Amino acid sequence: MLRPTRATVIVGTLTTLALIVPACQSPKPWDIDEQVGYDYSTAPRATVDMAPDALEDADEPIVPDSDEPLTLSVEQAVFLTLQNNRALRIQQYEPQIAGQFEQIERSRFDPLLYTDLVYSRARTQQLSPEIGATFDTEREAVGADVGIRQRLPTGTELGAELSHDWLRSDRTPDDQHEARVGVSLTQALLRGRGRESNLAAIRQARLDTLASEYELRGFAEALVADLEVTYWSYVLARREIEIFDSSLEVAQQQQRETERRVEVGVLAETELAAARSEVALRREELINARNNAEVLRLQLLRLMNPGKPQWERQIDPIEEPTIIDVELDDVNDHVQLALRQRADLNEARLRLEQRRLDLVRTADGLLPRLDLFVTLGKTGFASAFGRAWEDLDGRGYDLAVGGQFEYALGNRAARADDRIARFSRQQASEAVGNVAELVQLDVRTAWLEVQRAREQIAATIATRELREETLRAEQEKFRVGTTTALLVAQAQRDLLESQIAEVRAVVTYRQALIDLYRLEGSLLLRRGVEAPGAQPRAFNGE
Structure with a gap:
């Protein structure tokens, strides 16, 4: 049976990292600006x-x-x-x-760098079938993970991870160290597969x-x-x-002319009312005009x-x-x-x-979820930290290939959205x-x-x-x-x-x-x- 060597796993991990890290500047299929059609x-x-x-x-x-x-x-x-x-x-x-x-929205396709650090300590009781008695067991462990993953518009998710676990127990004389290098790929085959729906x-x-x-x-x-x-x-x-100011002057002049004629008896005194009314009207209009201005x-x-x-x-x-x-x-x-x-x-x-883009999105939601995933890892075991990483070319490895299917019976919410x-x-x-x-x-x-x-x-x-x-x-x-x-x-x-x-x-x-x-x-x-x-x-x- 063929086993991945340490060199194969490390090369695969570095290749995945090279694909993910520069994703924002790379050409198709993960150049978001190019996919969206606008820079x-x-x-x-x-x-x-x-x-x-x-x-x-x-x-x-x-x-x-x-x-x-x-x-x-x-x-x-x-x-x-x-x-x-x-x-x-x-x-x-x-x-x-x-x-x-x-x-x-663009941040959904940004590379994600993550790290985990976990310390645990436990005391348990175990039953020994050989002696028919119980005894206490103490266990102490530290685990550290660092990795990077990115989602692509193609419905692909890439990931790479480095991890190290240290275990100490009173049931073993030496510490146990496990080092692992792994890569993973998950591809959506139905829902979430198309660029149109992912970039909508x-x-x-x-x-x-x-x-x-x-x-x-x-x-x-x-x-x-x-x-x-x-x-x-x-x-x-x-x-x-x-205009109102000029007309007021004309009306006042007309009033003065009328008053002179009334004084000399050329016009009747009743003519004064019309002239004075015209002057008053001009003043009223001038006041309104000034207020409007x-x-x-x-x-x-x-x-x-x-x-x-x-x-x-x-x-x-x-x-x-x-x-x-x-x-x-x-x-x-x-x-x-x-x-x-x-x-x-x-x-x-x-x-x-x-x-129209809503239709693209809801049409994708009508599909069942079917994802294919592949993970590949290489592990090393030793009683010391450095020797665990040196043992990556040993016999330890893990490989997983599988799929995940999901479908809501009736799918009423997705149909209503559509x-x-x-x-x-x-x-x-x-x-x-x-x-x-x-x-x-x-x-x-x-x-x-x-x-x-x-x-x-x-x-x-x-x-x-x-x-x-x-x-x-x-x-x-x-x-x-x-x-x-x-x-x-x-x-x-x-x-x-x-x-x-x-x-x-x-x-x-x-x-x-x-x-x-x-x-x-x-x-x-x-x-x-x-x-x-x-x-x-x-x-x-x-």
């Missing part, structure tokens, strides 16, 4: 910032430590928001946290990381849109203050968070509510862009891929279709709003010009005494409304463009903002 070491840091060339045409904003006003363009306001907004800072941690769960948890964790990046992108896109909409609302509010200023400061002290700091926007000529593409082109770029739709696609995974995948598929429909509705509605807002500008300009002519005519009639102060005040009020409507139409048009870009997922790209999730990802099995 985590090259993953970009999940940050959101403006590209270097995004502010080429505008100086980088300077935030003084004093209470000097902030003079900002919309690009500079976006820059400050991306640098300082606290909510964005909080959100940027999510991909980093999700990435650590991926590392936890890592791939799902990776998808969670990517999903958090899409969430970060969607949050950043909404934040930039909120900032720009608030910025233009603030511009509109300041312009309304100027103050609220918007505080909202801008909260979004940009430019430093302390901040709540009292004034903001001077340098942008003017001027008409910009943007030629929109066909609505179907914007829809196609949104179907490719929208962060929430891409995240829904990731969730669908996760459900059904849940199938229903969840169908649900995720429906969710992707639902989100895609909502994306198309959002983009088409926003595209129509841009068209409406653009046409509304021309209409408000025409209305304002006609009301200017009407006011001039009423004022001329008032000078010659053929009209009343009430009609002049009404004409002034109509002109004021048309002036504000014109500015509001321009701002609404710009805000409609911002909303369209946000809904199609291109706002960050158009603003030169770099953020994770810029392009959809492709995965194994899609």
Whole structure:
């Protein structure tokens, strides 16, 4: 009968150690990054910032430590928001946290180094059949093991171990030492055999990381849109203050003119009520406009968070509510862009891929467990520590080959898990279709709003010009005494409304463009903002 020699066992043990220890850098079949299809070491840091060339045409904003006003363009306001907004800072941690769960899943395939050290002492009684009497026996032992093992994506578990046992007993004159070198291999033949099922948890964790990046992108896109909409609302509010302030001066001048005419008897005293009412109304509107601008200023400061002290700091926007000529593409082109770029739709696609991996995992769970194991060891016996290791080429060895089978009768839990995974995948598929429909509705509605807002500008300009002519005519009639102060005040009020409507139409048009870009997922790209999730990802099995 053939027996393994000490040299054979030692060579086999060293070979196993050479396979296990460098497993994290080795090629197939245990290179986890290669098996998963993504190299985590090259993953970009999940940050959101403006590209270097995004502010080429505008100086980088300077935030003084004093209470000097902030003079900002919309690009500079976006820059400050991306640098300082606290909510964005909080959100940027999510991909980093999700990435650590991926590392936890990867740790299942890390090499495991273990060691055991056991000391035992016992006193027992034994019956001697030769003399028919009992006697006490004392026994003292020390055992030490050191080994390494690793689980591979192929369903294989490799192991290597060195052990030494020392035994002392009052029934033997000498100490007994046993040294052993052993290797083992266990291979899953059914459940846990395939790479797809063994790597499913890592791939799902990776998808969670990517999903958090899409969430970060969607949050950043909404934040930039909120900032720009608030910025233009603030511009509109300041312009309304100027218009109301100017109209108040006109109303006061009209009141003084009416009072002079009443004094000389040209007009009846009843004409004063209309003039004074118009002045009071202008003051009321001016107060409301100033309060609205103050609220918007505080909202801008909260979004940009430019430093302390901040709540009292004034903001001077340098942008003017001027008409910009943007030629929109066909609505179907914007829809196609949104179907490719929208962060929430891409995240829904990731969730669908996760459900597919659930099916892989639960299908593996339906299989019975059948493992093949092989262990090989070489032992040496002696009365001294060193001689026990020298005796490894002696007669002592152990060899075990076998299998283990396990199956739950009915397998109800595994079958239920599989059904849940199938229903969840169908649900995720429906969710992707639902989100895609909502994306198309959002983009088409926003595209129509841009068209409406653009046409509304021309209409408000025409209305304002006609009301200017009407006011001039009423004022001329008032000078010659053929009209009343009430009609002049009404004409002034109509002109004021048309002036504000014109500015509001321009701002609404710009805000409609911002909303369209946000809904199609291109706002960050158009603003030169770099953020994770810029392009959809492709995965194994899609």
